[in-house]
Amino acid sequence: MIIVNEEECREFILSTLKMKSLAAFAAEAEVAYGSLCRSLSGQYPSPEIREAFKKWNVPFRTGRSSKPYFKSTKRRSKK
Numbered sequence: 001m002i003i004v005n006e007e008e009c010r011e012f013i014l015s016t017l018k019m020k021s022l023a024a025f026a027a028e029a030e031v032a033y034g035s036l037c038r039s040l041s042g043q044y045p046s047p048e049i050r051e052a053f054k055k056w057n058v059p060f061r062t063g064r065s066s067k068p069y070f071k072s073t074k075r076r077s078k079k
Helices: 006-016 022-029 033-040 047-055
Strands: none
Touching (some): 006 022, 006 033, 022 033, 033 047
8 A cells, every 4th residue: 555645645745734845744753754654655654653653643644556566477497
């Protein structure tokens, strides 16, 4: 599951919470800035990011990735 409303989350953090940057929010929420950026860029959010968003009431929604996930079906051929 990924965060599907990344822009809304950014706007909420910057305007409603009156943070000057995402780095300031990361420091205040005690989460890694790299994890926060990855979560807001369409990658899987870590549990600490989801917990911080819940604690700070950031309105985030999760959904399935738009990229199809296929398990590798290639097998080694037996000779």
